[in-house]
Amino acid sequence: MHISVIGCGYLGAVHATCMAELGHDVVGIDVDAGKVDLLNSGKAPFHEPGFDELLERQVNGGxxxxxxxxxxxxxxxxxxxxxxxxxSEEGYAADMTYVDAAVADLIPHLLEHPDGPTLVVGKSTVPVGTAARLAAQVGGSPAHLVWNPEFLREGFAVQDTLTPDRIIYGLPGxxxxxxxxxxxxDAVYASMLAAGIPRLTADYATAELVKVAANSFLATKISFINAMAELCEATGADVTVLAEAIGHDDRIGPKFLRAGxxxxxxxxxxxxxxxxxxxGELGVDQALTFLREVDTINTRRRTAAVELAHRLLGGTFSGKRVAVLGAAFKPDSDDMRNSPALDIANAIAGQGARVIITDPAAGPKLAKSRPDMEVAADAFEAARDADLVLLLTEWRQFRDLDPAELREVVASPQIIDGRNVLDPAAWRAAGWTYHGVGRP
Incomplete structure (x- = not known):
């Protein structure tokens, strides 16, 4: 099939490439000429495991x-x-400028197709009600609107596109x-459906709600275990054992229960x-008031990490050298948007510490975009003569560090494990003062 993908950022570039991998003829459209040139050369403008090879193969394959x-x-x-x-810059609402512009610019180029209806298929995450509004706009063209939400996890985007755990169609009335x-x-996703991937059909509103409801549930689960971590810190309990214990309940499950x-x-x-x-716009804001606390707990964990670092450094950051391991918001990504690691590093630096930060993928981007930040090539360079080390993004390179070797380069062997991924016993045996999240 001949397919177009409007918008070639993280979502669009991965989706376009994976559709080509399925055998379709694909053109990606983007207003950024530099990005388009880079993609046409077979190179990705972001870090995503396995994507570079797939992109190069599909571009070179024609x-x-x-x-x-x-x-x-x-x-x-x-x-x-x-x-x-x-x-939106004015508040919490989503900025729909790019979606509206993409649809408006696409409509003049929509044509009747000999093999069935032409489709405009939304994959962007949008407020409920958007699809119905856009369907009216598309209605004057020879096309139908469908909403087909994405469920990509950064670091697993190729896998999640080619072998998703479900496919949702939000269909016209x-x-x-x-x-x-x-x-x-069904023809687009024929090989996926043949492999048994579940396909659910729904109305527009339900399809739009699936993505935001799923993300809200995951965010709630993360903030729940972080709230439990606060109680553990106040009582001397261990949140890692607590999470394992409740995770054995199959109604709860172990995923997304790591405090940090x-x-x-x-x-x-x-x-x-x-x-x-x-x-709030729909007049049912009380239904989601719990998400305010989810957001608050999430922000509070960043503040708590800064406060712990402040205490470990004797009540002052002035003149202290602090190593921060991680800049991306998660491992196997170079995405620093709303990154806890970067926020914590900024807060510590803002209070007078000399912060040296390192990240395997985001480090080079950070060095270019933030010349005010000191970026090191690796953990050992970042930690040299450090008074405190913070592990804030759980890259395998950081999880696998030898505590005895790292102990040799620091000024003071103190570490905050902001992701609870290190073995406290091993680090303490190597002479470190270890602090996790919600751990005694």
Whole structure:
């Protein structure tokens, strides 16, 4: 099939490349000429495991290309909308500027297709009600609108696109249009459906809510265990044992129950805030008041890490050297949006410490975008003569550090394990003062 993907950031570039991997003829459209040139050369503008090889193979194989001209999308039967919906500068609501512009710019290039209906398929995370509004806008063209939310995890984006745990179609209300639209998307995802991946159909509103509801639940689970960590710190209990114990209950499960400095990135924080904002617009803001506390707990964990560092350094950051291991919001990514690690590093530096930060993927980007920050090549360089080390992004390189070797380069062997991924006994045996989150 001939497919276009509008927006070639993280979501769009991965989706376009994976659609080409499935055998489709794909063109990606983006307004950023530099990004388009880079993608056409087979190189990714971001770090994602396994993606570079896939992109290069599909570009060189001729099934994938990128353009800044919407006219190059003409003739495609399926047009995916994959642009960003960042948090508005005026408040918590999602900024729909890019989605609205993408649809408006695409409409003049929508054509009748001989093999069935032309589809405009939304993948962006949007406030509930957006699809119905856009469907009215698309309604004057020879196309149907479908909402097909994405569920990518950074670090696993290729896997999550090619082998998702579910596929959701938000279909038009007209039964004939819904049936025809569903048949076209079934053809797009034929190999996935043949492999047994579940496919659910829904109305627009339900499909839109699936993504934000899922993210809100995950954020709630993370903040719940971090709230338990605060209680553990006050009582001397161990949150890691507590999490393991409750995780054995199959109604709860063990995932997302690791206490730490909280969640970040470009999705969870802004999605739960946009969800709250939309609930307020709909007059049902009380239904989501719990998300305010979820957000507050998450922010509080960053503050708590700074306060702990302050106490360990004798009540002052002035003149102290602090090593921060991690800048990205999670491992296997170079995404620093709303990163707990970066926020904590900024706060400590702002109070007078000399902060040296390192990150395997985000480090080079940080050095270019933040010349005011001191970026080291690796953990040993960052920790040299440090009075305190903070592990804030759980990269394998940091989890596998030899505590005895690192002990040789620091000025004071103190470490805050902000992700609870180190073995306290091993680090203490090597002479370190170890502090986890919610651990005695």
């Amino acid at each position: 099934r994938l290309r990128f353009s800044t001209d919407y006219a190059d999308a003409r003739g495609a039967q399926v047009h995916f909308i994959a642009v960003g919906t960042p948090q 007209d039964p004939d249009a819904a049936e025809a639209s569903s048949a076209v998307l 400095v909280g969640f970040g990135g470009g999705c969870l924080p802004k999605d739960i805030r946009a969800f709250m904002a939309r609930a």
